[in-house]
Amino acid sequence: MLKYSIKRLLYSAIILFFVMFIIYTLMYVMPGNYVQTKAMELATKPGATKSADEWLADLNRQYGMDQGIISGYFTWLKSAVKLDFGDSWKWNKACTQVFSERIWYSFALNVITMFFQIIIAIPLGIHAARKQYGFSDYFATVFSMVCISMPSFFLITLLKLIFAVKLKWFDLTGMIDPRIHDSLSDFGKFLDVAKHYVLPVITITIISIGGLMRYTRTNMLEVLSSDYIRTARAKGVPERKVIYSHAFRNTLITLITILGGSLVSLFSGAIITEQLFGLTGIGQASYQSMVVGDIPFTMFYLAFISLLTLLGNLLADLLYAAADPRVRLA
């Protein structure tokens, strides 16, 4: 197990190395005048701490943009392993500082969403599997398909129209209500922020619910058709017990695998939802950085996301082996 984990970790590191190389190439081929213009813009912004030449020099020093692509990549790698990602152009701060300021907003959003996702999707999936080809199965299938097919921006616009414009229950965008936020008590402030989280949570829950529901249903169906379920039913175990202690516990193995793997993605942020709802999470920061060509922060964010993906896969595999003794790791 340990040997396997170490092997996988090393292997992930190699993958990450090449992934980052591709991303670095993408940044490297960014039109030169574009980078220059961005640096100029940056230097003329109010509160700019560096001149355009300084920004470019910083970029070259840290990202090796003036060198050949290979040596440039190693220049970046050298500072990246020291966790030095330079200053973000868009945010005018160290990338890691922007990250630490914003990550918890995204984390909170994803944790809440995951909670709702689990408590809605898994029971629905089980229910659908119990009555295969029944009405509730059709309903669940169609519902999950609608959720999967729903463009997030369309859902967000719809929610905004209904709850923010028509009913005026929530604000259109933002994390806080700027008119009253400062006058609130600490608990009031918390509630204010929580209120602004409602629509984003609904959005992400609806969009991600479909996949988990389908997954639960499929696994449940598989388990329900296995011999020991038939045996349990034959010997007169109540249906409730068959479903929840025999079948569901076995389904749980694969579910844990999936959910465990997505634990790391709790940190990844939701780019479009955060941007459209104005949540100051890591997703919004990365979107705005990417759009304005903020190379340092974009590189940082992509490296972070890629690392998360690899860790997630590794974690899923390890959990699978841990939860199901039949699986042997080699």
Added chain:
Amino acid sequence: MASYNLNEILKQRAALKKQDENKEMDLGDTARVKVLSPMRQVMKRFLRNRLAIFGSVTLIIMFAFAFLGPLFYPYGEDETQYKYDMMVSSYAFVQKRIEYTGFNLNPEVKYNRNVVAKTNSNINVMEAAGQQEMRTFGADGMVYDLEKLGDNIYLLSQYSAEKVAAFGTVREPIGVYKSLGRTLDFENEDLGEEFVAAAAASCKGKNGSFEFGDATYEFEPGKEKKTYNIYRVAEESFQYESAALGEAFEALAQAEDAETFEFNGHSYLNVPGAESTEVYEMGEKTPFLVYSTLSFDSYVTSLPLTDSFKTNALLAAYGEGSFEAEAILNTDAFQAEAAARAIAAQQPTHVDVDPAAEGEAPETEAPEETEGDEQVEEGAVYVNAKFTIAPSEEREGVFVVSTEDGKPYAELNTMVVRRYNGDDTMDLDLKHALRDTVTEMMTTKTQSATMQFSIPEQDEKGRSVYDEEGQLQYAESTMTVRRQSGQEGDNYIVDASQRRHLIDKFAAPTKEHVMGTDGDGFDVLARIMYGGRISLMVGFVVVFIECFLGIIMGGLAGFFGGWVDTVVMRLVDIFYCLPFMPIMIIVGAMMDASRMNVRLRLFILMAAMGIMGWAYIARLVRGQILSLREQEFMTAAEATGLPVSRRIFRHLVPNVMPQLIVSATMGLGSTILSESTLSFLGLGVKHPMATWGSMINSVSSAAAMEHYAYIWIPVGLLICFTVIAFNFVGDGLRDAFDPKAKR
């Protein structure tokens, strides 16, 4: 087989079949079991799936809508829609001219700008005093005469003047006395020590006079301190600047009221001063500017008048009454050309946005060709012609210029009527009507008045609208004239409410535009159709690229195994790990920055999406091939000695097809979803190309969201339905291909 008769055989067969049906079959009869081909089995299972049927029907409708719809729908993807609408705008202004404008008679004359700049105030002084003439001395040594030719017309002339003499009490400079050194610098002749002493004795204080000899001398403080200029005062004397001209000249000069006089063929000018009168010899008088408050209105709208025409007309107004000037006489040709130009200017926006059509502009030449040969040669050219000018019989203070054959050609008027932007593009009839209204307002001192008049229709840019024959399109308009006090007297602003040809922006749904129009005046329903085309096309192209790359890579990896497999699968791992959305956003932002052509951008977008997404196909193909190649039929294929490419692409790939089709169908849905998201963010397909995502984006701002819900909700539902349909069909296909497979 000589007696082979198809008819009979068919009859026999039918009879046999009937027998078969009637015959009771026993249980073991193999004919009892209907055997379907694998393809038909799949078909049957697919058709049994209600959701898959729903998906297929939705897709068929969607394709018909997106690809066939535009064939029957009258409007294009980026065809601007126009409408007529009543609109009140400042159409014209009327102003009673007070300021005089100079028309240059003789451009070669150099004049003093200060004198000319004062002309208007000088004219005011003359009018107040009722003077007919005013003389000004310029700093350039020239004399300027301003003459009144008649009401509203003044003539400014210039001549040189050289001082020849002065009479009266003349002061002749003697010299400068310096009280510090008690010296006197004489100007001409030295008057001796005694004079210096006399001057020293009296030159004290400010100014004064002293007697010396039989003459009186005056002194005044000089330029420097403690110096005095000394003059000899000669009363009733006549002093020449140079040679004396004799008694007769003096008599003429000193005659009473002799402002100017002739002597020996020269003209002389008396300029009376406080004590003495100076006599100047006058040079040749050249009139060079004619001033007038009159403005010119030609009978033919917008006909340009030459400067010589204007000046000659003004000079002749109170004089001979006739003049010669260069002017366009062939006014019909001028009108035709103006109309042709106007139509040509309108063409590009009306017909096509394609720049190629603009370059050709065939319509520009067409009207000229129809003119006929002899008229084309003449055209609207300037010719020398004779005109007569006379006061109008109908209107006061108005002059009418007529051509030789008595046709009225232009009108002079102190009331200026122009379009609000200063252009002179109005009919004379309209000008007359406006003038009459304003005159009445001035006399009754009312603040506003309304009138009806038919004026040319305007398009969205405020230009006149012509029909195909180059005729202006008129429409009745209600005009409101309101008074507005300005610096140069009162302005009268004419507001016209008129039917204008406008871009039909943000129109609500009507019969012609079922879904209304968007912010560029494009028909929304047409754009939804074309947007569907692009979305579906992007989906298919991207999935094709994915499959192409995926089959090759996966096929190679699966078939060869070993190091090929390792390399390909590591590549697959790398591409799996690349975050799709962030990278597409970066690519989109980069394409934004390089201001790429819309079409090229679409290709790059599709290529990028295809390259980012091939990994899952490759993994699927490899997995399938790994299991397939161990099966007997592959051993058989190898044993027959088939070449590798044939074994891969004829034996393995067709067996992967079912799985591939399922994945590709699902992939289509998710590709459409990604494309619309990117377009929504403004990083995908760009205007003027329509896509569903960008159409939602254009009306999703907080302000537009509610008002244009009828646009974005149907479009969003279309995206939803298309993706759902692809997913249902994919699901249905998977179940049909392999009913036992895990969903």
